Amino acid sequence: MKKSNWFRINILKEEQWLNKTLQQGFKIAAITGWSSTFTFEEVSEPHIVRIDCQQSMNKAAFEEYKLIYEDFGWTYLSGSRSSGKHYWQKVIEGEEADQLFSDKQSTKSYYKRLMNYSLLFALPFMMLSMVLYQQHIFSLSNLYLTPGLWDMEGALFWKAFIFETPFALFRLLCPVIVFGAVVLSLKAYYEYRKLQQRIQ
C-alpha cells in the first residue's frame, strides 16, 4: 500500500498521520520521492515510527548518531547527514521505550529544532515575496505585462487579455504561496511554544 504526503511541514502531525496507519497493522517498508511517498507493508507485530530532527552533522557524528539509535532498537528509514528530518521505526515495546527523548531538557530542545525547521522551510517563500513586492506585482495592472493591454479595444483586448490570463494567474500564485507559508510558520511557532510551555 502506498500513501503520499505533500506539503506537510508540521513534523509532529506527519508522525501522527504515519502512526495512524501503523496502528492498523502496518510498517513502513520504504520512503521515496523526497520523503513524500510511503510504502506500507502488513506485519503481525505492531510498529511505531518517530521523526527526529537534527542539525546537519559531519560524517563521524552521523555515524555515531545512527549507531546509538540502532543500539536502542530503532531502524533507520530515511534521511541524510543534512536532511534535518530522520525517520526511525521499531517494534512497539511500551510507552517509555517508544520515545526518542526521556527528559524535559532534551524534549524541549527537540521542539525548538522542529520550530526552526518550519521557519527555515518558509524562509525561501518569504524572500520571494519581498522580491515580488519590490516589483509591485501585487497590484492588478502589474499582473498583466502585455504593453498597452489596457488601451486596447474590443476583440483585440479580449484576445490579448485571455492569452495572458494563465501567466497572470501564475504570477498571482506566488503571493498566495507566500501567504500560505507565513500562516504555516506562524502556526508552527505557536504550536511549539504551547508544547514547550506544557513541558515546563
Add this chain to the structure above:
Amino acid sequence: MKKHPLLPLSETMHYILIALQQPLHGYAMMQKIDELSGGEVHLAAGTLYGALDNLSKYDWIEQVGVEGRRKIYHITPEGQRILAVEKARLIHLLSLY
C-alpha cells in the same frame, strides 16, 4: 562565575558523568545508568545522543577509543571538577533538610 547553560546539572547529565567514571560506549552507558538508578532512569536514544554531543562540546567528556564502530567515552578532569562543584551544592542542600 557566569552561569553555565548545563548547570545545575540535570538528572540525565549527572548520571552520564557518574557512569563515565569508567570508559563506556553509548548503549553500555544506558545499561549502567539503569543499574545505578535502580531502574528509575531509562535513557532514550535521542536524549543520550544529545547529551553526549553537549558534554563533548564543553570537554566534560572525551572519546578515548572505539569498540567495533562504537565510540568509547570517558569523563575529563574538567568533568570531574564540575561533578565536585555539583556534589558540594547538593551536600549543602541536603544539610538544610
